[in-house]
Amino acid sequence: MTGWNVLATSLEGQRDTLLSLLRRFGRFRRAGYRNVVVGRVDDVPAVLDGVRDALASDPFLPSVLAKLLPIERTVRIEPRTAVATLVDAAEPFLDRLAGGSFFVRLERRGLKGQLHTPTLEREVAEPIWRALERRGATPRVDFADPDSILVIETVGEEAGLAVLGRALRRDYPFIKVR
Known part of the structure; x- marks a missing residue:
């Protein structure tokens, strides 16, 4: 399933139960990694409410x-071009990141030994920071309570990106970022 627009994780060993419970909201499947499912839903806000x-x-x-x-x-990623691919994929989100504090969080599944999570987070955040400055914004990093979090969730050679604002995280407590 390419083009997934929801990623969910289960508590340990509960993936198949989670999968069956989420199917009422859309098309979900195992993602190939322990406790991870991805899905395609027609109306993401309605699913969050549901x-x-x-x-x-x-x-x-x-x-x-x-x-x-x-x-x-x-987006599809390859280890040698992952940073450039992810920075390009994040470009449409710059306006939403420009207005306040943020940080980049990557949850990597797969590509073990080929991508280093903290390094990739920094290497993606730096060009985003510079792009925001070029737009006249004054970027701020806040890990405690940011206005927005740019999340990157990799599942093998696919990466899903989203901007999670403070209100979204408050209204839906199951939207969690480590």
């Missing part, structure tokens, strides 16, 4: 869902 409601009423979902993230864009 998951929030289900967490309050469904006896099973709270015991299996670790996190669920909306994904705004997916």
Whole structure:
């Protein structure tokens, strides 16, 4: 499934249960990594509302869902060009990052030994920072309570990106970033 727009993780060993519970919201499948599923849904905001409601009423979902993230864009990555690909993929998000504090968070699954997560986070953040400065913005990094988080979730050679604003994270507590 290319073009997934939701990524979810289960609590340890609960992936298949999570998969069955999420199928009411869209087309979900195993992502090839332990406790990870990806999905394609027609209406992401409606799914976020539906998951929030289900967490309050469904006896099973709270015991299996670790996190669920909306994904705004997916791209194919290769180790040698990953930074350039991710920086290009993040360009449409610059206006949303320009207005306040932010940080870049990468959750890597796959490409072990080929991509180093902290290094990649820095190498993606630096050109974004410079691009924001060129636009006249004064970028600020805040890891404690940022206005926005640019998340990059890799699943093998695919990466999903999204900007998670403070209000979104507050309104949907299952949208979690480490």
